[in-house]
Amino acid sequence: MDSILETTLGSLTLKRPTVLASGILGISLDVFNRLHDAGAGAVVTKSLSKEPWEGYPNPTIFSVKGGGWINAVGLSNPGAENFAKMIEPNNDVPIVVSLVGSIEDDFEYMIKKFENCKVAAYELNLSCPHVAKVGLEVGDDIELVSKIIKKVKSITNSPIVAKVGLGKSDYLATVDAAVSAGVDAITAINTVRAMAIDVETQMPILSNKIGGLSGTPIKPIALRCVYEIASKFDIPIMGCGGISTWEDAVEFILAGSSAVQFGSVMGDNWVETFGEINSGIQKYMERKGYATIGEMIGKAKRQ
Amino acid sequence: MEKQRDNNHPHICVIEKIVDETPTVRTLYFKDSVLANVLPGQFAMIWVPGINELPMSVMVSDVTDQAALTVRKRGESSTALYNLSVGQQIGVRGPYGNSFKIKNGKILLIGGGTGLVPLMRLIKFANPSNHITVLMGSQTKNEVFFEETAKKLLEKNSHDIVPVTEDGSYGEKGYVTDVLEKLLEKNTYDGIYTCGPEMMMYKTVQMANKKGIFVQASLERMMKCGIGICGSCCVNDDLACRDGTVFDGAHLSQKSEFGHSHRTKSGILEEI
Numbered sequence: 001m002d003s004i005l006e007t008t009l010g011s012l013t014l015k016r017p018t019v020l021a022s023g024i025l026g027i028s029l030d031v032f033n034r035l036h037d038a039g040a041g042a043v044v045t046k047s048l049s050k051e052p053w054e055g056y057p058n059p060t061i062f063s064v065k066g067g068g069w070i071n072a073v074g075l076s077n078p079g080a081e082n083f084a085k086m087i088e089p090n091n092d093v094p095i096v097v098s099l100v101g102s103i104e105d106d107f108e109y110m111i112k113k114f115e116n117c118k119v120a121a122y123e124l125n126l127s128c129p130h131v132a133k134v135g136l137e138v139g140d141d142i143e144l145v146s147k148i149i150k151k152v153k154s155i156t157n158s159p160i161v162a163k164v165g166l167g168k169s170d171y172l173a174t175v176d177a178a179v180s181a182g183v184d185a186i187t188a189i190n191t192v193r194a195m196a197i198d199v200e201t202q203m204p205i206l207s208n209k210i211g212g213l214s215g216t217p218i219k220p221i222a223l224r225c226v227y228e229i230a231s232k233f234d235i236p237i238m239g240c241g242g243i244s245t246w247e248d249a250v251e252f253i254l255a256g257s258s259a260v261q262f263g264s265v266m267g268d269n270w271v272e273t274f275g276e277i278n279s280g281i282q283k284y285m286e287r288k289g290y291a292t293i294g295e296m297i298g299k300a301k302r303q
Numbered sequence: 304m305e306k307q308r309d310n311n312h313p314h315i316c317v318i319e320k321i322v323d324e325t326p327t328v329r330t331l332y333f334k335d336s337v338l339a340n341v342l343p344g345q346f347a348m349i350w351v352p353g354i355n356e357l358p359m360s361v362m363v364s365d366v367t368d369q370a371a372l373t374v375r376k377r378g379e380s381s382t383a384l385y386n387l388s389v390g391q392q393i394g395v396r397g398p399y400g401n402s403f404k405i406k407n408g409k410i411l412l413i414g415g416g417t418g419l420v421p422l423m424r425l426i427k428f429a430n431p432s433n434h435i436t437v438l439m440g441s442q443t444k445n446e447v448f449f450e451e452t453a454k455k456l457l458e459k460n461s462h463d464i465v466p467v468t469e470d471g472s473y474g475e476k477g478y479v480t481d482v483l484e485k486l487l488e489k490n491t492y493d494g495i496y497t498c499g500p501e502m503m504m505y506k507t508v509q510m511a512n513k514k515g516i517f518v519q520a521s522l523e524r525m526m527k528c529g530i531g532i533c534g535s536c537c538v539n540d541d542l543a544c545r546d547g548t549v550f551d552g553a554h555l556s557q558k559s560e561f562g563h564s565h566r567t568k569s570g571i572l573e574e575i
Contacts, residue, residue: 023533024533025533025534025537025542026534027566027570028534028537028540030537030539030540031534031537031540031542033540046534052567052569053569054567054568054569055527055569057354057355057380058348058350058355058356058527059313059348059350059355059356059394060356060528060533061527061528061530061532061533062311062312062313062396063309063311063312064312065309065312069311071528073527073533076568076569076570077569077570078567078571079569079571086572198313198352198394200315200392201315201352201353201392201394203352203353205313205350205394207355263532264532266532267311267528267530267531270545
């Protein structure tokens with residue numbers, strides 16, 4: 001019925017371009033079904049590790065006065081094996097499995113656990129800003145990124161997405177390494193390293209002190225990154241960072257995204273966000289005379 | 304005047320009074336016009352600086368714009384909150400979640416331990432024409448609390464307060480659900496409201512559903528964000544923090560996890 005919203009990223013086809021970002025609501029198949037019914041084109045799971053992780057003590061998330069959210073949940077997750085068992089019955093929801101690890105063998109170990117699951121794609125978390133030895137610390141190591149992607153590509157036919165963020169290295173060098181190693185798509189960006197201090201108690205609010213900033217304040221930064229990646233590489237992109245309205249989503253598509261991921265917005269709105277953004281994009285397309293998402297991707301690119 | 308407050312950012316409050324309810328339970332009072340006026344069933348995330356942040360139901364106070372927290376010392380975080388002194392600071396964010404729908408006529412409240420907190424607030428919001436029965440469960444006599452609080456709050460209502468102890472050292476002997484079962488043999492109610500241990504709520508919901516009585520339960524789950532995005536508190540496809548914490552019994556009877564399982568800090572589903 002809404003095939004106008006169909007979008008493709010290499011071999012991955014999504015009925016709608018709105019995708020649940022990793023870290024948000026990603027631990028229950030029942031919730032995935034609910035989000036899918038609400039209009040999500042795909043859901044990305046919480047980043048899974050080899051073993052279950054409890055994450056950091058609270059406070060793990062709060063809003064920033066003036067806009068946005070800071071979080072350091074600490075990649076809490078039930079572990080790849082428990083998670084794979086949970087999603088085994090799934091047949092309907094396009095599930096993108098997010099993985100986090102330190103070396104290529106970690107990723108191989110985890111992907112093997114999903115042999116009996118329908119996995120739409122794997123998203124490699126190369127950009128979590130608040131856990132040591134994984135995430136951004138891996139993404140900053142260009143050679144390691146290359147090794148991980150080559151290994152993962154050699155053991156699965158599922159599309160591989162690399163999620164990059166703003167770390168110590170030039171993120172475009174990470175994208176370059178990932179593309180050269182054969183990655184199928186890029187998600188950009190993750191949260192941006194940040195903190196907040198309470199002036200009355202004179203303490204950092206997060207138990208981990210440092211976390212990641214998400215929400216509307218990072219949208220212009222994320223948009224710039226998507227635009228830069230789209231200008232330099234021939235690779236499908238899922239734009240992510242502060243998207244909260246259909247206009248934001250269209251902006252990212254015009255910058256070069258084939259799909260958009262979001263999550264923080266649901267702290268204010270709720271699962272209805274998916275339907276609202278989908279219908280907003282569709283109305284925009286009808287008004288502008290687009291028949292497919294593909295025609296719109298990267299339209300804002302200028303020489 | 305206070306600037307427009309961001310309810311999702313910790314707001315610092317100072318403890319101004321502490322009342323011991325039992326040897327292991329105490330109530331901490333603090334000034335906060337936002338939390339003082341939350342609806343029955345709503346909760347807040349309470350930051351004990353340097354320790355943790357935990358979801359708490361907000362207790363009533365008879366002082367205008369004063370809020371309170373009733374805490375049992377159990378784990379590291381609740382013990383840290385319990386051990387705070389007058390003059391110390393906490394951060395509060397919220398209120399979060401929905402609230403009880405209070406029916407007209409005869410209503411019954413059934414709670415155990417600190418699960419009585421939202422039920423005390425429910426009494427405060429009840430209609431003066433409500434006849435209110437309160438079943439208060441605890442293990443033993445010196446763990447009974449809020450009996451006087453309930454009496455005071457119920458001054459204008461016709462009411463029955465029934466303390467129940469497991470060892471029979473005070474009030475009725477047994478579990479509160481045993482007392483409810485007996486009451487339901489002879490009486491009917493326009494609404495039943497429950498909060499406390501999950502098995503108590505599960506049995507209550509089952510009994511009420513069987514009799515076709517409107518029933519609501521306020522669920523407790525692992526909570527991190529409180530705003531419906533971390534997913535820790537899910538009960539099947541519901542998020543306790545956002546879709547609840549109050550759910551109708553008819554809705555809960557469709558949820559396989561209610562009364563059976565909850566998630567750990569890492570998100571693994573385990574039996575209750």
